Amino acid sequence: MATVHISMRKLKEILRLKYGCLLSHRQIAKSLSISASIVSTYSARAASMGITSWPLNEEWDDESLQRAFLKSKPRPKQFAIPDWAVLQQELRPKTMTLLLLWQEYVERHPEGAYSYNHFCRQYKTWLKCQKPSMRQNHKAGEKLFVDYCGPTMNITDPSTGECRTAQVFVAVMGASNYTYAEATFSQGLENWVMSHARCFEFLGGVPELIIPDNLKSGVTRACRYEPDLNPTYQQLAAHYNTVIVPARPYKPKDKSKAEVGVQIVERWIMARLRHEPFFSLRQLNTRIAELLIDLNGRQMKKKPGSRLSQFELLDKPVLKPLPDKAYIFTQIKQVKVHIDYHVEVEKHYYSVPHCLIKQKLEAHVTGQLVTLYHQGKQVAVHPRDHRFGGHTTNERHMPIAHQKQQQWSPQRFESWARDIGKSTETLVIEFLQAKKHPEQSYRACLGLLSLAKKYSPARLEAACHRGLWMGATRLKQITNILEKGLDKQALPEVQLDLLNEIEHENIRGNSYYH
Structure with missing residues (x-):
């Protein structure tokens, strides 16, 4: 089977999640939207090169990692396939476990046995035909589901009367249903990422997994099998030492907690605020925070206690600690x-x-x-x-004394412009003298001189002559002259100042208006 090549960013993320976060290969595969076999392959190749910890040693930069992984090749291995039907029958007694059956399987096939994780994955794959759907059970402190509400809130500018809409961000813990909400002016990248940071502060810790929707701010390319996370969003996860596992597109069951949490926030917070006027984002968030206390303290119908009591009992004790340094949006x-x-x-x-x-x-x-x-x-x-x-x-x-400096120098630009015409040379000299360092004007000079290829040297010279005469010496102005064909028109004649020879205190002359 051909080797699947992954990006250097994903390779380093595999190593961070495996050795830094101590995740299983299956959890890493879900986070990065790749197959577990790819994670196993690259983990084995990393181990063969002596990489068994995170962060990496200084010797392993991107270039050396890429070179080493391209040279190394995975070794194919033959595995003994268990009889899954027999295994299912043996699992019927309450005292039997998959772990014990796997240990017996390894004893029978010591040279070609699956790992325990892969053994479980293969069994669950075979079992899908008999269990097409399964109720989700969330571990304490494991998952945080995040999404935005569909409806928006109105904020009125008190000085202008202008009305702006605010988006409502919602986050729900999987085990306790403990809910966080806040309003931002957009769903842009900075608001999306900083809402996560403020949510972690609200929780007083960090969950193991974040389950977002395929929002553009969080996922650069939405795909059912391999979505690409936004690098800024991924850096947030690295800072808080957590893992992002995007929900599959058009699969609302993957984030059912978020869907229900959004619905509850819309009914118990946004609906109660629909008649209240708000004149700032801070005022709106203050009211949302007040109603969140009531929402999380409300007695639940299908579970004992409230969201707050369930959070303090289940999630809070096992959340990861917040990092020592505050997150700075990058x-x-x-x-x-x-x-x-x-x-x-x-x-x-x-x-x-x-x-x-x-x-x-x-x-x-x-x-x-x-x-x-x-x-x-x-x-x-x-x-x-x-x-x-x-x-x-x-x-x-x-x-x-570098080759690039010799190729691109003020003298070369002036010589190039001189071949086109006197006015072009004059304009290039003005460009070069306008900056503290001539190198800063190279981009403008290249843009000007490249116009000779598009419009011809004669037209560029005429446009530069007209621009100098009019005082329009910016690159955009010269481009406009060529686009509109003004270089083909004759310059207007200079009008004589007939009043110049008349001296009178009430006559100012043309020079007064320059």
């Missing part, structure tokens, strides 16, 4: 290094070492910092800057 995105060795993050440009030109990096963006990684290694850190079109450059990132 947006993760892929960026590409341009020839000016800068990357673009929210319309601002940050420098990286020039040897990474044309490489793809991973940017981690917080409220204060922009940290850039290449193959898992940190290559640059900059204070976050919100200026559109600005540049943040570390002089140590600049090339000294």
Whole structure:
């Protein structure tokens, strides 16, 4: 059977969940939406290379891991298949267990026996035809189901009277039904992730698993078999040492707790607040928190006690502790290094070492910092800057005698522009002199000179001449001149100031308005 290749991110997540979170191969497979056999294969290959702990040693970076896993090959193994019908008959007595039957199976087939986990999985697969549906039993502290309510709440701006809608986030513990809810202005990534962080603070701990819907903020690509988690959402799970297992699309039974929790919040909180006016998000969340106390303290009909008493009895004692450091929202995105060795993050440009030109990096963006990684290694850190079109450059990132610096230099851009025409050369020189470092203008120069290929050098020269004459010297303005064909029109004649020779205190002349 051909080897299935997985991404380096998923490979490292397998190792983190196996050795850091101590999950079984089946639990890891559910979290990452891959088969348990793939988890077993890569775990065995990691063990053969001496990787049996988390975090990894410094010697194992992304590049060395990829090289080592590509060289290593899994060894096929022949397994003895049990007689599942006989095994089912032997399981009928109350004293019999699958563990005992597996131990006997291993004694009969010591060289080709399944592992206990795989033995159980194979038996349950065979048993599906006789048990097509099964009631879900939730372990204490294991699962937290999260979702958004369908209806929204209205918030009125007291100064303008503008009405905004707020989304209601709901989280429900599987064993106790203990419920958390809060309102946010959107279902965007930051609100989605930070709602989880505030929910963990509310619970006073972290569950083993988070079961979300296939929301765009949490799951980048929804798929029944292999959904891709958003990197920022995955980093939240790593920070809190928990596992995310997305529900299958169009399978509401996978998250029935969330569906019921959403319905209860809509009926017992949102319906009670429908006639109350709210003028801020904080005011709305204060009222939701007050009604949550009543909701969680209310006596349940089908279980003894309340959600709060069940939570304190079942879930709270076994929740994982909160991390020592508070979570800071970090947006993760892929960026590409341009020839000016800068990357673009929210319309601002940050420098990286020039040897990474044309490489793809991973940017981690917080409220204060922009940290850039290449193959898992940190290559640059900059204070976050919100200026559109600005540049943040570390002089140590600049090339000294590098091939890229020789190929792209101010002299080369000026020579290229000089071949097109005098006006183009003048405009390129203005671009290069407009920045503290000429390298920061390379992108604009390339954009200008590339217009000669699209419109012809003669038209570009005419457009630059017209732009200089009009004072429209930005790249976008030159592009507009070419798109609208203004370069083909003659420049308007300069009108003579007929009043210039008349001197009078009430006559100002044209120069007054410049």
